[in-house]
Amino acid sequence: MQTVRLGRTNAPVSVVGLGCGGHSRLGMARGADAHHAASVVRRALDLGVSFIDTAPAYGTEEAVGKGIAGRRDQVFLSTKASPRRGGDRAPISAAELTESLEGSLRRLGTDHVDVFHLHGVPSGQYDHCAQVLVPEMKRQQAAGKIRFLGITEQFIGDTSHAMLPGALADDHFDVIMVGFNLVNPSARQRVFPLTRARDVGTLIMFAVRRQLSDPAALREAVADLIARGEVDGGQVDASDPLGFLRDHAGIGSVVEAAYRFCRHEPGAQVTLTGTGDVAHLEANLAAIQAPALPADVLERLMRLFGKVDSVSGN
Numbered sequence: 493m494q495t496v497r498l499g500r501t502n503a504p505v506s507v508v509g510l511g512c513g514g515h516s517r518l519g520m521a522r523g524a525d526a527h528h529a530a531s532v533v534r535r536a537l538d539l540g541v542s543f544i545d546t547a548p549a550y551g552t553e554e555a556v557g558k559g560i561a562g563r564r565d566q567v568f569l570s571t572k573a574s575p576r577r578g579g580d581r582a583p584i585s586a587a588e589l590t591e592s593l594e595g596s597l598r599r600l601g602t603d604h605v606d607v608f609h610l611h612g613v614p615s616g617q618y619d620h621c622a623q624v625l626v627p628e629m630k631r632q633q634a635a636g637k638i639r640f641l642g643i644t645e646q647f648i649g650d651t652s653h654a655m656l657p658g659a660l661a662d663d664h665f666d667v668i669m670v671g672f673n674l675v676n677p678s679a680r681q682r683v684f685p686l687t688r689a690r691d692v693g694t695l696i697m698f699a700v701r702r703q704l705s706d707p708a709a710l711r712e713a714v715a716d717l718i719a720r721g722e723v724d725g726g727q728v729d730a731s732d733p734l735g736f737l738r739d740h741a742g743i744g745s746v747v748e749a750a751y752r753f754c755r756h757e758p759g760a761q762v763t764l765t766g767t768g769d770v771a772h773l774e775a776n777l778a779a780i781q782a783p784a785l786p787a788d789v790l791e792r793l794m795r796l797f798g799k800v801d802s803v804s805g806n
């Protein structure tokens with residue numbers, strides 16, 4: 493397994509991160525039980541994955557706990573707390589943040605997490621996070637329950653990365669999670685220069701999601717982008733927008749190309765892959781560790797999608 497230094501955490505972690513949320517939630521979103529989910533985690537560890545991301549909102553922390561039992565020292569473990577309450581969406585207090593952390597530690601079967609994120613923070617909630625929740629995260633860090641502080645954006649609603657630049661300027665966070673994919677590569681200009689300047693670790697989400705794993709979803713998204721003028725309809729085959737990837741002998745599928753695109757982006761460190769399917773996991777590990785896409789493919793992708801910042805790929 494290829495490894496990368498995760499920014500100023502200095503930790504060497506696998507370039508592949510197992511994402512335990514998204515549309516799959518280790519298969520639990522489609523009815524798989526926690527035993528299956530834990531077996532996906534164990535298989536990932538067996539294959540050398542050392543970065544695992546989960547969150548209370550995903551309902552997978554217990555399964556992750558089962559999967560890493562007896563192997564905690566092999567894992568750089570990432571979980572989160574939502575800055576909003578489940579019911580009324582009101583901002584949570586410092587005490588509620590700590591309650592959330594304690595619940596995560598219990599479900600994960602550990603006494604500390606390696607990175608603890610504020611989960612899916614929209615711009616409008618960032619000030620509360622910085623003023624009320626970050627000081628509490630630092631107290632928990634001093635108590636040894638959190639090694640590093642992190643923040644994740646709400647990419648579905650913040651496709652142009654409005655929140656992260658301010659958070660990075662404040663310099664509270666050692667690690668961030670950012671949406672980046674070949675249809676919306678806008679983090680290249682808006683986020684990675686800032687993380688590189690401050691040596692902040694980067695986790696890439698939305699590499700594939702639905703848009704790049706479902707041809708119908710891709711066609712629909714590209715039709716909308718053409719209609720909005722973000723993609724030049726003269727440059728793209730709207731009935732098969734990424735069909736040209738198949739002309740390259742070395743590219744097996746759109747999903748493979750999508751993970752390779754992220755993995756080799758300067759500034760991108762861990763590429764998350766979310767799946768409940770062990771065959772997909774194995775294929776995705778190979779894709780993320782494959783060489784960069786050919787230069788002509790990268791140029792064509794940038795000609796097509798280089799100006800897009802309005803879709804997440806959800």
Ligand SMILES: NC(=O)c1ccc[n+]([C@@H]2O[C@H](COP(=O)([O-])OP(=O)(O)OC[C@H]3O[C@@H](n4cnc5c(N)ncnc54)[C@H](OP(=O)(O)O)[C@@H]3O)[C@@H](O)[C@H]2O)c1
Binds near residue numbers: 519644768
């Ligand atoms: N704001 C946030 O903090 C936030 C938001 C979203 C995600 N995340 C994190 O980022 C992680 C990654 O996001 P994601 O889970 O959406 O991951 P992703 O890797 O971009 O996309 C996963 C989707 O693609 C499918 N897929 C994966 N491999 C495939 C393959 N080889 N062939 C066909 N389909 C394939 C999966 O279905 P199968 O199960 O069928 O493989 C799943 O529906 C999440 O798991 C979560 O940890 C964080």
